[in-house]
Amino acid sequence: MGFARHISSHLEEWKEGTNRKPLVIRGVRQVGKTTLVNDFAKKYKHSIFLNLEKVADRRLFEDYDDVETIVEALFLTNNIPSVDIGDTLLFIDEIQELPKAIQLLRYFYEDKPKLHVIAAGSLLEFAIKYVKSFPVGRIEYLYLYPLNFAEYLKALKHAKAFDQLNTIPVKPFAHLTLMDLFHRYAIIGGMPEVVKADLKNKSLADLPKVYESIWGTYKNDVEKYTSNSSERRVIKHIMAVAHLYLDERIKFQNFGNSNYKSREVGKAMRNLDDAKIIQLIYPTTDTDNPIKSNLKKSPKLQFLDTGLINHALGIQAQMLGMEDLSNSFKGAIIPHLITQELISLNTITNTKPNFWVRDKNQSSSEVDLVYPYNDKVIPIEIKSGAKGTLRSLHQFIERTDHPYAIRIYGGKFNIEESKTTSGTPFLLMNLPYYLGTQLPNYIEYFVKNHTLKL
Numbered sequence: 001m002g003f004a005r006h007i008s009s010h011l012e013e014w015k016e017g018t019n020r021k022p023l024v025i026r027g028v029r030q031v032g033k034t035t036l037v038n039d040f041a042k043k044y045k046h047s048i049f050l051n052l053e054k055v056a057d058r059r060l061f062e063d064y065d066d067v068e069t070i071v072e073a074l075f076l077t078n079n080i081p082s083v084d085i086g087d088t089l090l091f092i093d094e095i096q097e098l099p100k101a102i103q104l105l106r107y108f109y110e111d112k113p114k115l116h117v118i119a120a121g122s123l124l125e126f127a128i129k130y131v132k133s134f135p136v137g138r139i140e141y142l143y144l145y146p147l148n149f150a151e152y153l154k155a156l157k158h159a160k161a162f163d164q165l166n167t168i169p170v171k172p173f174a175h176l177t178l179m180d181l182f183h184r185y186a187i188i189g190g191m192p193e194v195v196k197a198d199l200k201n202k203s204l205a206d207l208p209k210v211y212e213s214i215w216g217t218y219k220n221d222v223e224k225y226t227s228n229s230s231e232r233r234v235i236k237h238i239m240a241v242a243h244l245y246l247d248e249r250i251k252f253q254n255f256g257n258s259n260y261k262s263r264e265v266g267k268a269m270r271n272l273d274d275a276k277i278i279q280l281i282y283p284t285t286d287t288d289n290p291i292k293s294n295l296k297k298s299p300k301l302q303f304l305d306t307g308l309i310n311h312a313l314g315i316q317a318q319m320l321g322m323e324d325l326s327n328s329f330k331g332a333i334i335p336h337l338i339t340q341e342l343i344s345l346n347t348i349t350n351t352k353p354n355f356w357v358r359d360k361n362q363s364s365s366e367v368d369l370v371y372p373y374n375d376k377v378i379p380i381e382i383k384s385g386a387k388g389t390l391r392s393l394h395q396f397i398e399r400t401d402h403p404y405a406i407r408i409y410g411g412k413f414n415i416e417e418s419k420t421t422s423g424t425p426f427l428l429m430n431l432p433y434y435l436g437t438q439l440p441n442y443i444e445y446f447v448k449n450h451t452l453k454l
Helices: 008-016 033-043 055-063 067-077 082-087 099-111 124-128 149-155 159-165 172-188 192-201 208-224 229-245 262-275 306-313 316-320 325-331 333-344 391-397 433-449
Strands: 023-026 046-051 088-093 116-121 140-143 278-281 300-303 354-360 363-373 376-382 404-409 414-419 425-432
Touching: 008 033, 008 140, 023 033, 033 046, 033 088, 033 116, 055 067, 055 099, 067 082, 067 088, 067 099, 082 088, 099 116, 099 124, 124 262, 149 159, 149 172, 149 192, 149 433, 159 172, 159 433, 172 192, 172 306, 172 316, 172 325, 172 333, 172 425, 172 433, 192 208, 208 229, 208 262, 208 306, 229 262, 229 278, 229 300, 229 306, 262 278, 300 306, 300 333, 306 316, 306 333, 316 325, 325 333, 333 363, 333 376, 333 433, 354 391, 363 391, 363 433, 376 391, 376 433, 391 404, 404 433, 425 433
Parallel strands: 023 116, 023 140, 046 088, 088 116, 376 404, 404 425
Antiparallel strands: 278 300, 354 363, 363 376, 414 425
């Protein structure tokens, strides 16, 4: 059972491209890379599937150093005429298992440009260290993440809700339906296996074993790329307790009430960040472009999937009965999910979002997200319920040269004129939670169609 993913349009463009390079799809295990390519392969006359976790599939790459011989052998084995090379897809799955195969990708581009080659793998950052000659400039990348809310609606086959989600501005009559659907998505998350299980049984009781299997796989994977038992202990500790610190900025020193030093935790955190299992989201102090991450300041933790967090915290059953999910786990779940939604849109690049801070003696301000749009940096607050103070957002507006600000909340869409506590006028666009994936489109709509009336 495959799901429609927004990355598919990029695959179509790649297939029809005139200067096509081998394509590497990056993402952690179990986000749907293999299923995605299996579905895409149906568009070809022939397809060849290799999984480099299998000894038999690795053998050709281990035995031969030239792609001419490898391709000839593959076409012979699969009974594919040489004349059909331009309508053949070669899919190399789990390519991280054999660094030599990563190295050979450049020669598919140089020596066999008509053959369509896609590779997929997890933890590629670790495998790349062992590649003698990395094919810089000879490969392309796409990034895949758990299902976002728009993809979740497609998985539900709820075409009407999907259409309304993509209508700008969203119609008032669609609000309650979209909020109800988003509520379930926010509880279970977007891991494909979890979504499949939920669609099949519609019971949270059937999901814990799926979450445990996924998290166990990640722990085993990352531990394989540590160099000693001490590093493994630090990684295990972080993965066991990190979800408890979702609502705060973290310090590496003694993280999670441990005796581990900043250097030890920092290295382990960066490994997890490279693996995209737990990412470090750093603040910025900028109010105009370009936005620069301030690596000297304390980061926040961003997990691959909010559903995994909810399971680890044991709050999913509790969330079922909540009217407003912004109250769950100290208000941290919805901001985490909105950030996850934004990250999921980064199909071509691997850009991480920032939050904004202003630190002063005895006072500080923090805006949940900032989003670059042309020459502007748009501040975004994710507040509990339909109301809430916006002190930090006011601080940001008073330091920038444009009037646009956003609040993501549990209420309906609207745009209003407002003033900061110091009297500076600004425009506030209020977006319901379910519009996280639509944020770039709404910012464009907001800036192009609304100006401050002086």
